[in-house]
Amino acid sequence: MRNGTTPKQNTRNGLFRLIPPAALFAGLALALCWGLVFEYAPKESTLGLPQKIFYLHLPLAWWALTGFFLTFVAGAAYLCTGREHWDAAGAACAEVSLVFAFLAVISGSIWARASWGVWWTWDARLTTALIMCFVYAGYLILRRPDMPPARRARISAVLGIAAFLDVPLVFFSARLWSYIHPPSISLEPEMKMTLAACLVAFAPLWLCLTALRMKIDLDGRRLDALQAARLLREDRCRDKREVQL
Amino acid sequence: MLRTALIIARKDLRLTIGRSGDLAQAAALGLLLIFIFSLSLAPGQRMSAQSAAAIFWMASAFCQVIIFSMLHAYEENNGQKQGLLLAPMPVQSVWLGKALAGIVLLMIAQALFVPALIVFLGQEFGPVWKAGPSVVLVCDIGIAGAGSLMGALVQGQSGKESLLGILVFPLLTPLFLGGIRVGSLAFGGADEGIGDWMGICLAFDAVFIAAALPLFPFAYNAEG
Numbered sequence: 508m509r510n511g512t513t514p515k516q517n518t519r520n521g522l523f524r525l526i527p528p529a530a531l532f533a534g535l536a537l538a539l540c541w542g543l544v545f546e547y548a549p550k551e552s553t554l555g556l557p558q559k560i561f562y563l564h565l566p567l568a569w570w571a572l573t574g575f576f577l578t579f580v581a582g583a584a585y586l587c588t589g590r591e592h593w594d595a596a597g598a599a600c601a602e603v604s605l606v607f608a609f610l611a612v613i614s615g616s617i618w619a620r621a622s623w624g625v626w627w628t629w630d631a632r633l634t635t636a637l638i639m640c641f642v643y644a645g646y647l648i649l650r651r652p653d654m655p656p657a658r659r660a661r662i663s664a665v666l667g668i669a670a671f672l673d674v675p676l677v678f679f680s681a682r683l684w685s686y687i688h689p690p691s692i693s694l695e696p697e698m699k700m701t702l703a704a705c706l707v708a709f710a711p712l713w714l715c716l717t718a719l720r721m722k723i724d725l726d727g728r729r730l731d732a733l734q735a736a737r738l739l740r741e742d743r744c745r746d747k748r749e750v751q752l
Numbered sequence: 753m754l755r756t757a758l759i760i761a762r763k764d765l766r767l768t769i770g771r772s773g774d775l776a777q778a779a780a781l782g783l784l785l786i787f788i789f790s791l792s793l794a795p796g797q798r799m800s801a802q803s804a805a806a807i808f809w810m811a812s813a814f815c816q817v818i819i820f821s822m823l824h825a826y827e828e829n830n831g832q833k834q835g836l837l838l839a840p841m842p843v844q845s846v847w848l849g850k851a852l853a854g855i856v857l858l859m860i861a862q863a864l865f866v867p868a869l870i871v872f873l874g875q876e877f878g879p880v881w882k883a884g885p886s887v888v889l890v891c892d893i894g895i896a897g898a899g900s901l902m903g904a905l906v907q908g909q910s911g912k913e914s915l916l917g918i919l920v921f922p923l924l925t926p927l928f929l930g931g932i933r934v935g936s937l938a939f940g941g942a943d944e945g946i947g948d949w950m951g952i953c954l955a956f957d958a959v960f961i962a963a964a965l966p967l968f969p970f971a972y973n974a975e976g
Contacts, residue, residue, distance in 0.1 A: 639922075645919045648915065665901075669963055
């Protein structure tokens with residue numbers, strides 16, 4: 508124990524200290540990616556400039572799905588171990604991934620307008636993606652602060668697992684009921700290279716945001732615990748004074 | 753497990769049907785929705801079979817929210833949840849009992865929705881109307897499986913009905929999609945790959961049941 512923290516907390520704090528350099532790396536990687544997107548990758552002959560949205564849309568969608576899978580893993584880990592950092596990790600993954608998923612839906616909608624002439628249409632991939640967003644929005648709504656923390660963690664873990672049941676449907680929807688969203692796209696080698704770079708560059712961004720959110724959550728819990736301990740101490744001191752009087 | 757589940761289901765059905773107001777409230781909400789949608793039709797106009805099937809499942813969705821919220825509230829409101837937790841039976845019996853009672857109640861309400869669709873939305877039975885009840889049963893199994901699990905999650909919280917709706921509606925969308933596509937056939941709609949949609953509905957039934965069995969004890973005893 509050092510400064511009232513356990514060795515595990517020290518290790519965790521050490522990992523959180525990596526957030527600023529990782530954020531810097533994410534910023535540089537994304538800057539490099541945008542250089543590749545606009546300077547290296549060729550302009551698509553039919554769609555033109557709007558095709559560049561693809562380099563943003565796909566990484567957002569993939570990292571959102573990865574995050575939802577990690578929410579599922581964190582939920583299962585919390586139910587098995589009961590450790591609060593799994594609850595914080597699940598909530599952080601869900602929150603950041605939900606933002607990514609909504610951005611993927613919005614960027615997809617802009618693409619649809621340029622490509623198909625409509626902002627939104629009935630398509631299995633579009634619909635299932637939006638449904639997935641609603642499921643995880645429900646997950647975050649359920650994590651209300653007025654609930655006892657242990658109960659909140661437990662029901663969030665259950666919902667984090669149940670919510671993931673719809674995710675494979677999103678993934679396979681374009682293959683199963685392909686209507687307008689393409690299940691796969693053939694790309695030029697330069698485009699493939701740029702896309703791969705974007706997919707990798709979004710990883711540190713997603714990790715930084717998730718780690719930061721988790722740190723805020725855990726710090727909040729620690730503050731709550733310290734405040735509760737202080738109030739208890741003050742209460743005991745008051746009782747003692749009253750007894751002495 | 754099955755025996756205790758049947759006892760719980762029978763107890764819940766007795767309570768719900770005994771207090772006729774509880775089921776009537778759920779069914780009335782669904783019937784009201786169907787009636788409101790009929791206002792969009794011009795005199796003599798007939799709604800498409802697919803739209804009618806969508807309205808049927810929407811009415812069923814709202815109805816199931818009330819039903820599962822009510823079924824879990826029986827023990828919660830009377831402080832008898834601990835009794836069920838301490839009873840010598842697997843906690844999953846509670847999930848199964850509530851799901852079985854929920855299916856029966858939902859099907860009673862749905863039996864009232866069908867005449868309402870014929871009267872208010874101008875529907876007629878198609879040549880394969882007999883497929884209707886089996887589609888409804890297949891979808892209701894998944895709806896009850898997920899509803900019984902989620903109903904336990906939202907107990908003891910403010911605005912639990914709306915919260916249950918927010919959680920359950922998106923999760924059940926694949927079942928509703930299948931129900932609408934196959935269900936429209938019963939009203940003379942076009943055949944759009946019934947086998948595939950029934951397969952999806954059955955797959956989701958299996959997924960919801962497989963997920964609910966291990967998760968329910970955590971959801972029902974969330975205080976630990």
